[in-house]
Amino acid sequence: MAFWDEQVECMDRQEIAQVQLENLQATLNRVYKNVRHYRKVFREVDFMPEDLQSIEDIQKLPFITRRDLSRNYPYDMFAVPLREVVRLHTASFNFDDPVVIGFTENDIRNWAELMARNLTAVGVGKDDVVQIALTFGIITGPFGVQVGAEKIGASVIPISAGRLYQQVKIMRDFRTTTLVSTPTVALGLSRAMAEMNVDANSLAIKCGIFGSEPWSEAARDDIETRLHLTATDTYGLTEIFGPGVAWECPEKNGLHIAEDHFIPEIIDPETLEPLPPGEEGELVLTTIAKEAFPLIRLRTGDLTRIDYSPCACGRTHCRIARIFKRSDEVLVVKGTSIAAEQVGQAIARVSGGQPSFQLVITREADADQLLVMVEISDINFFDEMKKQRRFVERLHKEISETLGWEVGVRLVEPGTFDPRKRVRDERRFM
Amino acid sequence: MLRLVNVNSYYGLVRVLKNISIHVNEGEIVSMLGANGAGKTTTLRTISGLHPLRSGHIYFNGHEITQMNPGKMVELGLAHVPEGRQIFQPLSVYDNLEVGGHFIYKLYGKKALKIDIEAIFGLFPILKQRQSQYAGTLSGGEQQMLAIAMALMARPRLLLLDEPSMGLAPMIVKDIFQLIARLQAERKLTVLLIEQNARAALRIADRGYVMETGKIVLEEAADELLANQDVKRAYLGREQREIWE
Numbered sequence: 001m002a003f004w005d006e007q008v009e010c011m012d013r014q015e016i017a018q019v020q021l022e023n024l025q026a027t028l029n030r031v032y033k034n035v036r037h038y039r040k041v042f043r044e045v046d047f048m049p050e051d052l053q054s055i056e057d058i059q060k061l062p063f064i065t066r067r068d069l070s071r072n073y074p075y076d077m078f079a080v081p082l083r084e085v086v087r088l089h090t091a092s093f094n095f096d097d098p099v100v101i102g103f104t105e106n107d108i109r110n111w112a113e114l115m116a117r118n119l120t121a122v123g124v125g126k127d128d129v130v131q132i133a134l135t136f137g138i139i140t141g142p143f144g145v146q147v148g149a150e151k152i153g154a155s156v157i158p159i160s161a162g163r164l165y166q167q168v169k170i171m172r173d174f175r176t177t178t179l180v181s182t183p184t185v186a187l188g189l190s191r192a193m194a195e196m197n198v199d200a201n202s203l204a205i206k207c208g209i210f211g212s213e214p215w216s217e218a219a220r221d222d223i224e225t226r227l228h229l230t231a232t233d234t235y236g237l238t239e240i241f242g243p244g245v246a247w248e249c250p251e252k253n254g255l256h257i258a259e260d261h262f263i264p265e266i267i268d269p270e271t272l273e274p275l276p277p278g279e280e281g282e283l284v285l286t287t288i289a290k291e292a293f294p295l296i297r298l299r300t301g302d303l304t305r306i307d308y309s310p311c312a313c314g315r316t317h318c319r320i321a322r323i324f325k326r327s328d329e330v331l332v333v334k335g336t337s338i339a340a341e342q343v344g345q346a347i348a349r350v351s352g353g354q355p356s357f358q359l360v361i362t363r364e365a366d367a368d369q370l371l372v373m374v375e376i377s378d379i380n381f382f383d384e385m386k387k388q389r390r391f392v393e394r395l396h397k398e399i400s401e402t403l404g405w406e407v408g409v410r411l412v413e414p415g416t417f418d419p420r421k422r423v424r425d426e427r428r429f430m
Numbered sequence: 431m432l433r434l435v436n437v438n439s440y441y442g443l444v445r446v447l448k449n450i451s452i453h454v455n456e457g458e459i460v461s462m463l464g465a466n467g468a469g470k471t472t473t474l475r476t477i478s479g480l481h482p483l484r485s486g487h488i489y490f491n492g493h494e495i496t497q498m499n500p501g502k503m504v505e506l507g508l509a510h511v512p513e514g515r516q517i518f519q520p521l522s523v524y525d526n527l528e529v530g531g532h533f534i535y536k537l538y539g540k541k542a543l544k545i546d547i548e549a550i551f552g553l554f555p556i557l558k559q560r561q562s563q564y565a566g567t568l569s570g571g572e573q574q575m576l577a578i579a580m581a582l583m584a585r586p587r588l589l590l591l592d593e594p595s596m597g598l599a600p601m602i603v604k605d606i607f608q609l610i611a612r613l614q615a616e617r618k619l620t621v622l623l624i625e626q627n628a629r630a631a632l633r634i635a636d637r638g639y640v641m642e643t644g645k646i647v648l649e650e651a652a653d654e655l656l657a658n659q660d661v662k663r664a665y666l667g668r669e670q671r672e673i674w675e
Contacts, residue, residue: 054436
């Protein structure tokens with residue numbers, strides 16, 4: 001099995017603890033000095049960075065949420081001056097103000113390093129051709145894959161998602177060996193191949209890295225049999241890097257978190273108390289090697305478990321279980337996150353009040369479909385059929401515009417759904 | 431190989447080291463950067479037991495060496511070259527080396543000591559030429575080489591080097607750094623290095639730590655530190671114009 005940086009990926013737990021402690025102390029010292037938000041919240045709990053004695057002391061610190069990040073729009077969470085930032089990404093996640101994430105030169109280098117580890121682990125080397133079928137810009141993913149693959153020396157085809165027929169042609173003619181995409185696009189490609197009479201056996205493709213949306217083991221089997229490749233999962237979040245935070249090794253029994261860059265914790269999303277290893281809860285991440293945008297105890301909203309036992313692949317970094325669920329009212333669809341609240345605001349803008357609604361996400365023909373059900377009430381009920389229809393059209397337009405893609409909208413009678421549950425995920429991942 | 435966990439040191443009531451945690455892996459050159467008074471020298475002095483620590487732990491090769499007798503540490507393979515070229519000026523170069531090797535003499539006898547001194551002369555031909563001269567009459571660079579040579583006489587596995595280039599001409603600084611790199615390559619020596627000349631130090635180092643007022647604020651690979659704008663501005667002297675404008 002290949003390693004990109006065996007010394008780091010397989011260092012013993014004691015070394016990991018030392019590296020984490022050192023980098024955590026350094027990061028806390030830096031954010032305390034440079035970021036007003038952290039200085040404020042640390043003072044509120046009466047914590048001085050130099051008092052940190054062990055990694056467990058991190059539990060004394062407050063969490064940070066995406067809302068905090070949004071509140072500090074645009075640059076207040078940066079720990080370096082803007083002129084040291086060489087790249088800016090903004091997360092798909094929308095409150096009134098989006099989250100702006102900065103990268104210094106070294107951050108990008110570290111990102112490439114992490115992605116190189118991921119790619120090497122699944123078997124990508126110098127001679128491989130990596131086709132990146134992820135949409136550049138909306139998500140940070142493709143940029144990370146690109147720098148990582150280039151670091152290894154592989155050839156990169158940054159083709160973006162869509163235009164599936166062309167992609168199949170490229171895949172065949174360019175002798176693509178590695179596909180990086182969302183599972184949906186992978187299945188789309190396999191359908192396009194069937195229509196074009198391209199046999200998977202005639203392709204050079206051998207591995208696929210899929211992520212940026214939850215996908216089931218059944219989907220994995222499906223992709224593997226249809227495309228004749230080994231499919232592995234990768235996990236990341238825009239606020240941190242995008243992919244590269246955690247990824248599956250070919251053992252496929254959990255995603256290794258790069259513990260020399262991140263400190264993971266699992267908490268109970270209700271009580272916010274830390275949970276012992278092995279129990280399912282919300283993943284909380286602290287970055288300990290980022291320069292421009294360090295995050296201390298970010299609540300990811302993703303539900304998972306941590307396994308510290310050694311992996312058969314030899315890597316010592318802990319593994320998280322694959323992520324299918326979230327602890328908040330957020331849906332991950334087509335690689336982007338949608339907050340129920342965001343849709344609620346769009347509905348409120350059109351109807352001038354806040355009717356109950358529910359987001360229903362289903363999977364039809366290998367693609368995610370979003371249906372917004374809005375309860376009929378006095379504020380959105382019209383006597384005239386024409387007015388009613390116009391209202392639904394406006395609703396449809398407003399929500400689609402907010403999210404950036406087409407959704408279905410339906411007015412329903414009260415009692416059709418439980419108004420307390422604003423998000424219903426009908427996709428079956430487990 | 432060397433591991434510090436939450437080390438705190440005081441000068442009287444002043445806390446000069448605030449929870450310092452660092453590590454040095456076998457075969458690495460690790461450099462510590464920082465302004466005057468950041469606590470770099472105190473860190474080294476604390477490691478080698480010359481300065482008391484208030485709390486924390488220091489491990490060397492699996493042994494806890496916190497507040498160990500410095501003599502014992504030398505036996506374990508740790509040698510410290512303090513700043514300011516601490517040699518015995520009224521003794522000859524050869525005698526100085528013998529003093530550095532007293533521990534080898536004690537354990538293995540005169541023959542071993544002689545062999546070691548010859549080996550050192552192989553590394554430092556200039557010292558061989560000057561072996562009967564009084565150490566005080568050597569030039570600054572030669573004195574620094576002698577100081578390092580004295581430390582090497584103890585057959586260390588880890589060398590703590592405090593400002594080896596202080597007060598030396600740029601040409602000689604270059605020699606000293608080439609020497610350190612050679613020691614790493616040829617003798618598999620591990621080095622923890624403090625240096626004002628940050629660029630030169632980072633060029634030979636594998637990793638580096640940046641200290642500020644008794645705290646570690648950055649730990650990165652040496653090439654990353656060279657690219658770090660903050661480090662550049664503060665310690666490498668780049669971007670000066672931008673600051674003054």
